[in-house]
Amino acid sequence: MNLIYTGISDEGAPGLxxxxxxxxxxxxxxxxxxxxxxxxxxxxxxxxxxxxxEIISEEGFSVAGFGSSIAxxxxxxxxxFNIDKxxxxxxxxxxxxxxxxxxxxxxxxxGEASDQEWAEKAISRVLExxxxxxxxxxxxxxxxxxxxASSKPENMARMLDAIPSKALKIVFDMxxxxxxxxxxxxxxxxxxxxxxxxxxxxxxDCYLNEKNEDIHCFPGEGECHVYDxxxxxxxxxxxxxxxxxxxxxxxxxxxxxEKNGEADTKKAANYLAxxxxxxxxxxxxxxx
Numbered sequence: 001m002n003l004i005y006t007g008i009s010d011e012g013a014p015g016l017x018x019x020x021x022x023x024x025x026x027x028x029x030x031x032x033x034x035x036x037x038x039x040x041x042x043x044x045x046x047x048x049x050x051x052x053x054e055i056i057s058e059e060g061f062s063v064a065g066f067g068s069s070i071a072x073x074x075x076x077x078x079x080x081f082n083i084d085k086x087x088x089x090x091x092x093x094x095x096x097x098x099x100x101x102x103x104x105x106x107x108x109x110x111g112e113a114s115d116q117e118w119a120e121k122a123i124s125r126v127l128e129x130x131x132x133x134x135x136x137x138x139x140x141x142x143x144x145x146x147x148x149a150s151s152k153p154e155n156m157a158r159m160l161d162a163i164p165s166k167a168l169k170i171v172f173d174m175x176x177x178x179x180x181x182x183x184x185x186x187x188x189x190x191x192x193x194x195x196x197x198x199x200x201x202x203x204x205d206c207y208l209n210e211k212n213e214d215i216h217c218f219p220g221e222g223e224c225h226v227y228d229x230x231x232x233x234x235x236x237x238x239x240x241x242x243x244x245x246x247x248x249x250x251x252x253x254x255x256x257x258e259k260n261g262e263a264d265t266k267k268a269a270n271y272l273a274x275x276x277x278x279x280x281x282x283x284x285x286x287x288x
Contacts, residue, residue, distance in 0.1 A: 002286055003234075005279060006030045006064045007245040008202070012271030013264060014038060016052055020059050022268055026275040029060065032244045033100075034067030042068040042091040042103075049094055056098065064242045065102035065141065065171075065200060066091055070129065073146035076111025077121045081128075088129060092136035102200055104171055105129065105140050107147035107159065119155070122148035123162050133167040141171040141200050144190050150176065153186070157193040170197045173246065174229040175204025175222070179214035184223045191229060195237055201230060203245045203278050216248040218274060220281045227281055234285050243282065247274040 009019035009031040016036045023031060033041045036052055044052075056063065068091060069075065070084045091103055107126055110118045126142070126149075133140045142159075144150045149159040160168075172194065177187045205222035206214045219226040233239035250270045 003230075003243050003279075003282055004030075004241070005245070005275070006032050006242045007271070007275060008032045008034050008067060010035045011245075011247050011251050012268050016055050017059075018264075018268070020055070020061055022271055022275075023061070025272060026279075028275075030062040030064045030242070031056070032064045032067060032242070040069055041066050041094070042070070042087045053094075053097060063098045063100040064244065065104055066095060066100060067104045070103070070105040071108045071122075071125065071147060072106045073109060075108060077108035077113050077118050077125070077148065078111040079108075081125055084125070084129065085132065088132055088136070092133075092138050095138050102139050102141045102169070102171070103133070104143055106143055106145050107149040109146055110148070118148050119158075123159055126159060126168070127163050130163050130165045130168045134165060139167050139169055139199075141169045143171045143173055143176070143202070144194070145173060145176045146180075150180075150190075153189040153193045156190060160194060160197060168197075169199040170194045171200040171202060172198045172229070172233075173202035173204050174224045174226055175202070175206050175216070175246075175248070178208065178222070178224050179204075179206045179216070181208075181212070181214075184225075187225055187229065191232065195233065198233060198237065198239065199241045201233065201239070201241065201243050203230075203243060204248060206248070216252075218249070218277045219245075220277070226278075227284075230282055231285060243278070245271075245274055245278050247271060249274065 005028050012022040013019050014037050070087050107122045149156045205219045205224045205226050206216045207222040250267045
């Protein structure tokens with residue numbers, strides 16, 4: 001059994017051709033697209049998308065998924081819902097053109113909402129987005145990152161129970177629970193409630209220092225049980241989706257900066273090292 005690797009490619013380089021080059025060096029032939037030269041794939045003008053499509057086609061690459069801003073850390077549940085709906089409707093034809101299966105979403109930060117309003121609006125908005133996705137023939141994958149459903153395993157279970165649609169699946173990131181301050185073992189609590197809906201995996205690892213700050217590190221060197229999570233999915237769920245790296249060690253998109261001002265060359269080198277360490281860490285699963 002061979003694992004299929006890809007990565008959130010803007011963590012390696014801002015430009016599309018550079019992103020493709022990094023993946024080619026790793027022996028991969030797909031990208032998980034979030035941004036190109038700082039422009040989100042779901043929000044960029046049509047002319048920019050058309051140019052990206054031509055490059056991807058010419059290079060013979062596929063796209064494993066779009067990393068949208070829908071319902072993410074920048075969009076509170078009290079914000080303008082029309083922005084999310086517009087992003088989805090703009091993304092859908094682009095996904096069809098690229099034969100891209102998944103659109104990554106989250107489930108809204110709380111903003112000024114009460115706990116009850118947060119829960120009710122998050123579920124109702126994700127439900128409406130899911131119905132739109134059904135109509136467009138695409139699949140939303142909810143990431144266990146910022147947002148109502150990711151704040152507690154119980155919330156994740158409640159959302160999935162409320163929205164049983166095949167158009168809503170899960171992208172599981174084992175690094176997020178710990179980096180958001182949950183106890184180390186909480187990653188398994190989140191996994192338990194959603195593992196049957198997981199179709200995509202993000203590889204991320206970190207540990208908390210003495211100041212309770214999350215320090216991102218190479219896979220297998222932190223507190224996020226990278227190998228154990230992937231092993232569980234492969235052995236118990238017969239997982240056959242993409243394993244996608246999201247290093248966060250040099251570049252974190254949500255902070256819109258390189259740590260300590262490192263140049264793009266440092267970011268690219270780290271991305272390559274991270275990809276190789278991920279494949280080395282998980283190579284045992286391919287031999288079984």
